[in-house]
Amino acid sequence: MESKYEWGLGDFRLAESYSQLVKYYLDNSVHVDKRLNWQVKEVVWKGDDWSSSNPRGRILLRNQHGEVLTAKYVIITVPLTILQDGDITFIPALPVNKNAAINTIQMRGAWKIVCRFKHRFWPDKLQQIYSVRGFSSEIWTHSCDSPDSDVKCHVIVGFETAEPAEEKSVLSGQEVLDGFLSHLDEMFGTISDPHPATDAIMDHVYFHWSNHPFIRGGYSSPTAHAYDLRHVLASPVEDRLFFAGEATSLRSCSTVPTAIETGTRVADEVCRVAGLIPCAKL
Numbered sequence: 001m002e003s004k005y006e007w008g009l010g011d012f013r014l015a016e017s018y019s020q021l022v023k024y025y026l027d028n029s030v031h032v033d034k035r036l037n038w039q040v041k042e043v044v045w046k047g048d049d050w051s052s053s054n055p056r057g058r059i060l061l062r063n064q065h066g067e068v069l070t071a072k073y074v075i076i077t078v079p080l081t082i083l084q085d086g087d088i089t090f091i092p093a094l095p096v097n098k099n100a101a102i103n104t105i106q107m108r109g110a111w112k113i114v115c116r117f118k119h120r121f122w123p124d125k126l127q128q129i130y131s132v133r134g135f136s137s138e139i140w141t142h143s144c145d146s147p148d149s150d151v152k153c154h155v156i157v158g159f160e161t162a163e164p165a166e167e168k169s170v171l172s173g174q175e176v177l178d179g180f181l182s183h184l185d186e187m188f189g190t191i192s193d194p195h196p197a198t199d200a201i202m203d204h205v206y207f208h209w210s211n212h213p214f215i216r217g218g219y220s221s222p223t224a225h226a227y228d229l230r231h232v233l234a235s236p237v238e239d240r241l242f243f244a245g246e247a248t249s250l251r252s253c254s255t256v257p258t259a260i261e262t263g264t265r266v267a268d269e270v271c272r273v274a275g276l277i278p279c280a281k282l
């Protein structure tokens with residue numbers, strides 16, 4: 001198992017947040033023409049100028065305002081849900097096996113709430129709870145109250161994926177907060193202190209990724225009856241359309257590192273087809 005992960009099996013956190021990762025790539029791509037808020041709606045990948053004698057005819061991309069870009073190759077890295085929901089019209093349609101992979105591999109919902117409390121009301125050594133009933137299926141705790149430091153922080157995170165998460169996508173933020181605090185009160189309340197979480201809450205952050213218009217879920221997951229379909233999902237179509245993103249990882253889906261790996265893999269694929277030397281090898 002360890003050998004599957006270049007980074008090992010530990011948990012890592014970027015001390016200055018994920019914005020550092022984005023900054024790193026932006027700093028290293030200063031000469032790249034970047035377009036933000038450019039929602040691809042249509043990909044015409046065999047246009048009028050395409051023929052077997054002119055296989056490099058330009059691919060046409062159209063956005064939400066009807067603006068057009070053309071390209072020799074296109075790398076598609078949108079979440080699986082975006083492809084499943086048909087946000088992007090491919091002309092001609094993608095091959096049948098590609099669509100089968102897109103529509104079979106699952107990417108379900110996910111939400112997370114991070115709550116900060118005035119004090120710790122849970123046992124000192126408790127770090128993680130998997131809850132088979134109650135509001136949130138996973139609960140993680142973090143408490144920092146060292147006499148050697150001014151930093152005092154008591155945080156509990158609620159996290160949930162798949163069907164139970166999707167059921168909660170219609171709830172308001174307040175309803176999720178109330179439900180989560182009640183769950184904690186039920187677990188940690190005593191006769192003398194029946195509502196420790198509700199009484200000690202300071203602030204919180206909540207987000208449901210199913211409701212994000214350009215993500216619509218958490219991440220892809222191992223799926224029954226999807227054997228070898230990741231390979232199909234990751235494969236280029238006629239060496240013109242290329243596919244990356246966490247769902248296309250053949251090693252392990254669902255994570256930022258594997259999403260980055262797929263980006264490197266697909267850059268190599270395009271370089272090979274275009275007869276270029278991959279940047280990393282220059």
Ligand SMILES: Cc1cc2nc3c(=O)[nH]c(=O)nc-3n(C[C@H](O)[C@H](O)[C@H](O)COP(=O)(O)OP(=O)(O)OC[C@H]3O[C@@H](n4cnc5c(N)ncnc54)[C@H](O)[C@@H]3O)c2cc1C
Nearest residue numbers: 039040078079082110209214218219245246254255256259
């Ligand atoms: C709650 C939660 C917790 C997680 N925890 C962890 C963790 O602890 N560790 C970890 O490694 N990973 C974690 N992940 C997973 C990780 O965030 C994803 O696997 C990773 O971000 C996927 O990267 P990606 O590049 O494949 O897709 P994304 O980062 O989703 O990028 C896809 C991009 O496509 C854009 N897009 C969508 N539609 C269009 C369109 N029509 N035109 C143009 N662009 C479009 C989107 O705006 C987005 O920017 C977590 C995810 C969730 C939801």
